[in-house]
Every structure is written in C-alpha cells, then in structure tokens.
Amino acid sequence: MSAVALTLACGHAAPRPPAGRSPVxxxxxHLDSEPPILVVRGGKxxxxxxxxxxxxxxxxxxxxxxxxxxxxxxxxHVEPKSLAWQVSRTLSKAGGQRYTTHQLRHFFGxxxxxxxxxxxxxxxxxxxxxxxxxxxxxxxWSPAEGAEVVGKITAGxxxxxxxxxxxRQIGA
Numbered sequence: 428m429s430a431v432a433l434t435l436a437c438g439h440a441a442p443r444p445p446a447g448r449s450p451v452x453x454x455x456x457h458l459d460s461e462p463p464i465l466v467v468r469g470g471k472x473x474x475x476x477x478x479x480x481x482x483x484x485x486x487x488x489x490x491x492x493x494x495x496x497x498x499x500x501x502x503x504h505v506e507p508k509s510l511a512w513q514v515s516r517t518l519s520k521a522g523g524q525r526y527t528t529h530q531l532r533h534f535f536g537x538x539x540x541x542x543x544x545x546x547x548x549x550x551x552x553x554x555x556x557x558x559x560x561x562x563x564x565x566x567x568w569s570p571a572e573g574a575e576v577v578g579k580i581t582a583g584x585x586x587x588x589x590x591x592x593x594x595r596q597i598g599a
Contacts, residue, residue: 451495456488467555476555536565
C-alpha cells in the first residue's frame with residue numbers, strides 16, 4: 428500500500444508526526460479490537476490518543492510489521508518532510524493543483540462533521556483536539572450545502588409575524 432493511500436485514509440491520525448514525535452509503528456495497531464484502532468503516540472502535549480482504523484485499510488495492515496511509513500532503503504521510517512512531499516506531489520499530479528497533507532486534515536474534519544451530523548465533539552476527539560474551537564477551523568462548507576439547508580427552512584408562524592411587521596415598517 429502506498430504512503431499516499433495510507434495518509435489519505437488516516438488523515439485524522441496525522442501519520443506524519445512533527446519533528447521530535449514518534450513515528451507510527453505496527454505495534455501501535457490493534458486490528459483485532461472492536462473497532463480496530465491505531466494508537467497515535469506522543470501527540471501535542473506528549474499525549475497519546477486512540478483513533479479508529481478505516482475499514483479499507485485492514486487488508487493492507489494485517490500482518491504488517493515495522494514502520495507504517497518505512498523508508499525505501501529499509502532503514503527506519505520515512506522522515507515527515509519526505510512523506511509530506513511525496514503525498515503532495517502525488518495528489519498534485521492527480522488533481523492538477525497543489526495539495527498538502529495538512530489539507531487532508533481539513534478534508535477529514537469536513538467529512539467527519541458531515542457524516543457525524545455535525546458532532547463537533549466527536550470530530551475533535553478523532554482529530555486529537557482538546558478544544559472544539561480548534562476543530563471548527565478544520566470544518567468547511569460549500570455554497571451548495573448552504574443552499575440546500577436554506578431551501579429546507581420553511582416559513583412558520585413566527586416568520587410570518589416577523590415578515591408582516593417588517594412590511595409595515597418599510598411601508599410595503
């Protein structure tokens with residue numbers, strides 16, 4: 428499995444650890460637990476956290492040993508900058524514009540919020556944020572989604588009363 432595919436599927440787990448943090452190792456995988464999980468060690472503040480493993484990754488990860496992002500030379504793990512560059516280059520070629528691994532976290536935050544029905548507390552936990560305000564910065568929206576929501580809003584009695592009052596105010 429390519430580092431790019433693994434990074435895409437683990438966007439929430441930040442598999443590209445910042446300098447000084449431990450890289451992800453197969454010992455951090457607990458695929459027989461329910462649900463299968465990955466322990467991300469040494470996050471911000473030195474905290475570990477548990478994240479679910481996406482089901483599409485299970486066949487690739489079962490039986491894996493060593494670094495999840497091993498170097499091509501077989502000597503240790505890929506350096507974070509090298510992994511970020513590889514992911515960015517591959518995504519840019521596929522999409523015709525520049526993408527970064529950090530943008531994957533924004534994509535994950537937006538999709539997790541959408542699929543969880545807007546449960547920002549859950550999304551914050553998945554992304555390893557202590558504060559939901561941080562998470563809110565990762566959640567995007569589209570004008571099409573906004574239009575869909577606005578289109579579902581129906582005028583109720585309070586809306587009618589407000590509209591009548593407003594018309595009287597403007598002399599309509």
